Amino acid sequence: MGHGLYGLQTSKRNNENVKHIGPAYTNPFLHHTPTKDPIMEATLWLLPIISLLVALFLVQKLLMKKSDKFRLPPGPSKLPVVGNLHQLAAKNMSPHHRLRELARVYGPIMHLRLGEVPTLVVSSADAAKEVLKNHDIRFANRPKLMVGKILFYNFSDIGLSPYGEYWRQLRKIATLELFTVKRVQSFRHVREEEVSKFIKSVASEAAFGSVVNLNDKLFGLLFNITSRIVFSREGEDQDAFRVFLSNLVDALAGFSIADLYPSIKLLESMSGFRKKLQEMIKESDRMLDPIIKDHLSKKRQGKAEEDLVDVLLRFQKENESTNMPFSLTTNNIKSVILEIFSAGSETSFSTVEWAMSELLRNPKVMERAQAEVRDVFKKKGIIGESSLNELKYLKLVIKETLRLHPIVPLLVRRESTEHCQIHGYDVPPKTRLMVNVWAIATDPQYWEEPEVFKPERFERSSIDYKGTNFEFIPFGSGRRMCPAIAFALANIELLLAMMLYHFDWKLPAGMRPNDLDMDESFGITIRRKNALCVIPMSYAFSSGM
Numbered sequence: 001m002g003h004g005l006y007g008l009q010t011s012k013r014n015n016e017n018v019k020h021i022g023p024a025y026t027n028p029f030l031h032h033t034p035t036k037d038p039i040m041e042a043t044l045w046l047l048p049i050i051s052l053l054v055a056l057f058l059v060q061k062l063l064m065k066k067s068d069k070f071r072l073p074p075g076p077s078k079l080p081v082v083g084n085l086h087q088l089a090a091k092n093m094s095p096h097h098r099l100r101e102l103a104r105v106y107g108p109i110m111h112l113r114l115g116e117v118p119t120l121v122v123s124s125a126d127a128a129k130e131v132l133k134n135h136d137i138r139f140a141n142r143p144k145l146m147v148g149k150i151l152f153y154n155f156s157d158i159g160l161s162p163y164g165e166y167w168r169q170l171r172k173i174a175t176l177e178l179f180t181v182k183r184v185q186s187f188r189h190v191r192e193e194e195v196s197k198f199i200k201s202v203a204s205e206a207a208f209g210s211v212v213n214l215n216d217k218l219f220g221l222l223f224n225i226t227s228r229i230v231f232s233r234e235g236e237d238q239d240a241f242r243v244f245l246s247n248l249v250d251a252l253a254g255f256s257i258a259d260l261y262p263s264i265k266l267l268e269s270m271s272g273f274r275k276k277l278q279e280m281i282k283e284s285d286r287m288l289d290p291i292i293k294d295h296l297s298k299k300r301q302g303k304a305e306e307d308l309v310d311v312l313l314r315f316q317k318e319n320e321s322t323n324m325p326f327s328l329t330t331n332n333i334k335s336v337i338l339e340i341f342s343a344g345s346e347t348s349f350s351t352v353e354w355a356m357s358e359l360l361r362n363p364k365v366m367e368r369a370q371a372e373v374r375d376v377f378k379k380k381g382i383i384g385e386s387s388l389n390e391l392k393y394l395k396l397v398i399k400e401t402l403r404l405h406p407i408v409p410l411l412v413r414r415e416s417t418e419h420c421q422i423h424g425y426d427v428p429p430k431t432r433l434m435v436n437v438w439a440i441a442t443d444p445q446y447w448e449e450p451e452v453f454k455p456e457r458f459e460r461s462s463i464d465y466k467g468t469n470f471e472f473i474p475f476g477s478g479r480r481m482c483p484a485i486a487f488a489l490a491n492i493e494l495l496l497a498m499m500l501y502h503f504d505w506k507l508p509a510g511m512r513p514n515d516l517d518m519d520e521s522f523g524i525t526i527r528r529k530n531a532l533c534v535i536p537m538s539y540a541f542s543s544g545m
């Protein structure tokens with residue numbers, strides 16, 4: 001498939017030469033447009049929506065008749081038009097929690113209809129193996145969510161692009177160029193410098209016995225590391241990016257009204273979702289256009305160290321000059337950068353925050369992990385990445401964190417391309433797939449005391465991150481599994497090791513370990529609802545380390 005399919009070159013918002021002009025930047029997400037006449041507006045909204053819903057109901061009736069001959073998986077009864085949306089929204093629980101509850105009633109292979117979208121929800125290791133291994137190719141596609149169309153330049157990132165030649169080529173660049181172990185190692189000095197700045201900043205607060213908001217500090221750190229790796233700059237506009245990221249995560253969930261009723265194109269504009277995404281792409285262009293321009297300028301030519309934007313531009317140039325059938329437009333490159341940037345900061349930051357939360361709630365585990373880090377670093381006399389391989393227990397702590405808090409608990413949405421049978425049930429084409437990896441990783445069928453944080457459970461186990469042990473697949477499995485595991489672990493391991501080496505950590509006055517809340521914010525990723533606030537006490541500075 002040619003790249004022309006993926007670039008929206010004709011549209012104004014995707015004009016690669018677009019420049020940010022006009023007055024000083026204001027964050028579009030923090031402003032509301034005042035409505036003129038709410039009653040009139042509501043009436044104008046309702047009439048077409050009701051007619052559309054009635055039409056949709058009739059179409060669904062027809063479709064249901066057609067699908068009678070199928071043996072669909074079990075699931076809760078469906079209401080006209082909304083399907084099972086009301087059951088998913090009930091109890092105000094995050095989707096992965098609610099889906100686990102429903103799976104306990106209807107079984108590990110469950111059929112839902114979310115709006116008009118048929119959805120298969122898989123909640124056991126056996127069933128996950130069936131869809132992600134035995135039928136991997138049939139579920140290797142991604143649904144065409146609006147966010148992919150607008151924000152990722154017509155699905156031209158890695159994660160949302162349809163299964164096909166373009167994705168294959170891009171995935172090859174990802175695994176052979178962007179996320180190789182060698183590339184990850186080449187950024188070691190970036191991670192070490194940024195983590196060292198972070199440690200100093202925490203130490204200065206520790207000197208006063210202050211309570212530190214780890215959420216803010218960790219986000220800032222991961223944002224800086226990712227900015228330097230991707231485009232060799234310290235992160236700018238951190239606050240605006242945080243809001244941007246939060247909107248992006250919501251949009252990726254696929255729960256916007258336009259994504260739930262994809263056949264009603266009018267809903268894209270009526271719901272305001274299209275407008276919001278268009279504002280986001282302007283914001284993204286405002287951040288990325290100068291970066292690309294800067295990388296193309298003479299200034300950067302001949303720089304010894306390639307960042308990820310350089311790698312992508314080099315690939316673009318090489319393919320153009322050799323007339324390869326596959327090449328990348330600048331919009332394609334921006335789309336990949338945006339994806340790496342979002343995935344790179346959010347996932348690692350949340351994992352470290354959950355790991356620290358679990359360690360604070362489990363002082364014995366904290367003690368053992370700290371003893372190991374301090375022992376290894378002191379013996380080797382090196383505090384940094386080269387000692388990480390010896391931190392066996394710390395690696396188990398990270399595994400156990402990802403078991404209880406897999407950051408993408410339902411995996412990134414997939415969609416079936418053809419009819420198939422899963423454990424005797426029919427799954428028609430264009431069925432969306434959610435694999436509840438959190439429900440599987442907390443299932444007593446596979447895990448003893450599944451709700452307890454116990455890194456030792458992995459001590460004599462061969463379970464790894466490669467996606468072949470289906471009771472533990474925080475990075476997914478199969479063709480579309482996360483290509484950046486080494487990239488993610490490099491950040492997480494170094495950061496945690498340094499935090500445990502340099503500080504003892506205490507909860508704010510009067511709080512006992514069990515008082516620390518572990519509430520998740522509502523959404524499609526697993527994030528802490530409340531910031532993690534702790535008191536660091538410097539440990540190692542006196543020993544000159």
Ligand code: HEM
Nearest residue numbers: 158159343344347408412474475476477480481482484488
């Ligand atoms: C703790 C950290 C991370 C976790 C838990 C995680 C998890 C995941 C999961 C569950 C998927 C979907 C897999 C599937 O559909 O089977 C995914 C896909 C992806 N991840 Fe990660 N990820 C992490 C870090 C990262 C980082 C740091 C990057 C990039 C710098 C990244 C880039 C991607 C990309 C590009 C895809 C899409 C792959 C495709 O569709 O072919 N991830 N990740």
